[in-house]
Amino acid sequence: MDLRPKGSAAVFVLLVLFTLCKFSEAQNLCSAPDNLPVIFIPENNEIGATVTTLIAEDEVTATITSQNPEGLFSLEGYNLIADTVLDYETFDQNKPHEVNIECTKAGSLSTTLILKIVVEDRNDNPPAFAESQYTLNVDELSKVDTSVGLITATDPDKTDRLYYQLDSPEGEFDLEASFNPSILVKKLLDYDKIKKVTMTLYVQDTPIGSTAEVSHSASTTIVVNIIDIDNRPPWFQPCTETEFGTSKVCISSGYEGTVNLNEQAPGPLSLKPGPVMAIDGDLGRNEPIGYAFLGGNEDSVFQIDTDTGSITMLKPAGVAGPIVLSVMAYQKENADQFATTTVILKVVISSAFPPTFVKPSYEGFISEDAGLDSLVLESKTSNRPLRVQATDQDFSDGYNPNLRFEVVAGTDFSITPEGFILMAKAVAPGTVNLEMRVVDTTNEESSTASLTVEVTPGKTRPMLYAIKTPSNYDMIQSKQA
Numbered sequence: 001m002d003l004r005p006k007g008s009a010a011v012f013v014l015l016v017l018f019t020l021c022k023f024s025e026a027q028n029l030c031s032a033p034d035n036l037p038v039i040f041i042p043e044n045n046e047i048g049a050t051v052t053t054l055i056a057e058d059e060v061t062a063t064i065t066s067q068n069p070e071g072l073f074s075l076e077g078y079n080l081i082a083d084t085v086l087d088y089e090t091f092d093q094n095k096p097h098e099v100n101i102e103c104t105k106a107g108s109l110s111t112t113l114i115l116k117i118v119v120e121d122r123n124d125n126p127p128a129f130a131e132s133q134y135t136l137n138v139d140e141l142s143k144v145d146t147s148v149g150l151i152t153a154t155d156p157d158k159t160d161r162l163y164y165q166l167d168s169p170e171g172e173f174d175l176e177a178s179f180n181p182s183i184l185v186k187k188l189l190d191y192d193k194i195k196k197v198t199m200t201l202y203v204q205d206t207p208i209g210s211t212a213e214v215s216h217s218a219s220t221t222i223v224v225n226i227i228d229i230d231n232r233p234p235w236f237q238p239c240t241e242t243e244f245g246t247s248k249v250c251i252s253s254g255y256e257g258t259v260n261l262n263e264q265a266p267g268p269l270s271l272k273p274g275p276v277m278a279i280d281g282d283l284g285r286n287e288p289i290g291y292a293f294l295g296g297n298e299d300s301v302f303q304i305d306t307d308t309g310s311i312t313m314l315k316p317a318g319v320a321g322p323i324v325l326s327v328m329a330y331q332k333e334n335a336d337q338f339a340t341t342t343v344i345l346k347v348v349i350s351s352a353f354p355p356t357f358v359k360p361s362y363e364g365f366i367s368e369d370a371g372l373d374s375l376v377l378e379s380k381t382s383n384r385p386l387r388v389q390a391t392d393q394d395f396s397d398g399y400n401p402n403l404r405f406e407v408v409a410g411t412d413f414s415i416t417p418e419g420f421i422l423m424a425k426a427v428a429p430g431t432v433n434l435e436m437r438v439v440d441t442t443n444e445e446s447s448t449a450s451l452t453v454e455v456t457p458g459k460t461r462p463m464l465y466a467i468k469t470p471s472n473y474d475m476i477q478s479k480q481a
Contacts, residue, residue, distance in 0.1 A: 029111040030056035030103035043088040054078040067099045091119040125156040126216030133221040140191040149183045153203040160205040167200040191228040228284025233339045234329040254342040260350040268310040276309035278329035287331045296325040353393040354445035361450040369458025376421035388419040390438040408435040
């Protein structure tokens with residue numbers, strides 16, 4: 001390492017050249033080497049080390065008359081000796097140590113010599129960070145190469161240049177340069193995927209990869225909190241999340257329900273797949289959500305709670321048919337972030353009773369080889385098709401023309417609007433247990449019944465087998481399966 005004076009020390013050297021000590025114009029009994037009264041000594045010297053050796057005539061006596069500060073130096077003959085360990089960090093570069101020496105010789109005028117002692121810096125101190133851990137808050141989706149922080153160390157060795165290295169687990173961040181510890185974003189950060197990054201910042205006083213013998217280092221921990229920014233609108237629930245590049249949306253299919261014609265329903269309306277509800281799309285922010293009607297409520301039949309989204313009736317609906325309400329969910333603190341959905345309400349004639357099957361359970365039979373769309377029969381010995389029927393007590397004769405039959409689960413069989421059971425696909429012999437439902441299509445009221453279908457083995461054609469005998473081949477008809 002270059003230990004020559006730099007900066008203010010060098011300026012001082014130039015100045016001191018113009019303020020040299022006074023020598024006797026008649027005779028110089030002693031002098032500093034090269035007549036330069038500025039002496040440089042590296043810090044951390046050994047006690048008793050020779051600072052400089054005076055040049056003097058024979059029989060000259062050299063004596064220290066004063067020094068500032070006192071007690072730092074002494075003379076052994078013509079050798080100026082350090083009596084203490086000198087430290088650059090406590091040395092005032094603008095005020096070098098001063099030693100006044102008088103040289104005398106019998107019969108000659110004395111010579112006064114003023115020496116300036118400058119302490120030079122050595123690489124003897126490690127760099128240090130002010131804190132053992134730093135915390136940074138970084139917005140998600142910050143552009144790559146955005147500077148998010150500058151953390152530096154200090155080194156008491158003022159002439160040392162510091163070099164830095166950052167250990168980021170997945171390369172999320174890096175430094176602008178080894179000598180410039182400005183922390184830059186290097187990957188697109190999504191709060192939904194990463195919320196915190198813990199890194200280690202290293203510093204040393206020799207270049208990275210240097211083979212210098214002396215290298216002091218230090219490290220500190222940096223915790224980066226990824227901040228969820230307000231970049232998404234409210235999401236109606238339930239919804240299906242979909243990603244488009246770095247963007248994410250959540251698709252909702254809307255809501256539906258029924259109200260009775262000329263009746264005002266008490267309390268919040270029951271909707272499918274659930275009550276109107278939205279959440280902040282930025283889950284880390286969870287901004288409060290408000291609700292409002294955008295359209296479809298021109299007759300003011302309904303009202304929506306601005307805080308909860310619950311829909312209630314202010315008066316009965318006077319016209320049959322569907323009512324389509326347009327609902328907006330918005331951030332209360334930033335209404336520019338909003339989303340819309342629809343609530344479809346069927347206005348139906350009031351019903352006191354749901355439709356019910358004539359019997360709670362049914363049993364039918366069909367051969368496995370009957371073929372697709374074949375009718376299930378009432379019995380094994382009958383060709384009469386099985387038919388399920390339902391009644392509705394809301395009608396005087398029990399007949400409701402707006403009924404729909406359906407199989408709740410399973411795809412082996414289906415039901416016609418008239419209540420006949422059809423084979424929908426090939427079914428192996430055995431018993432198939434099903435649940436049926438009858439629905440009033442005007443109000444979605446329903447009830448269920450059980451259905452058991454016994455699939456019997458089909459008739460198979462005779463098969464011929466060839467049996468080899470010693471004399472010939474006899475064709476024998478196999479038994480029917």
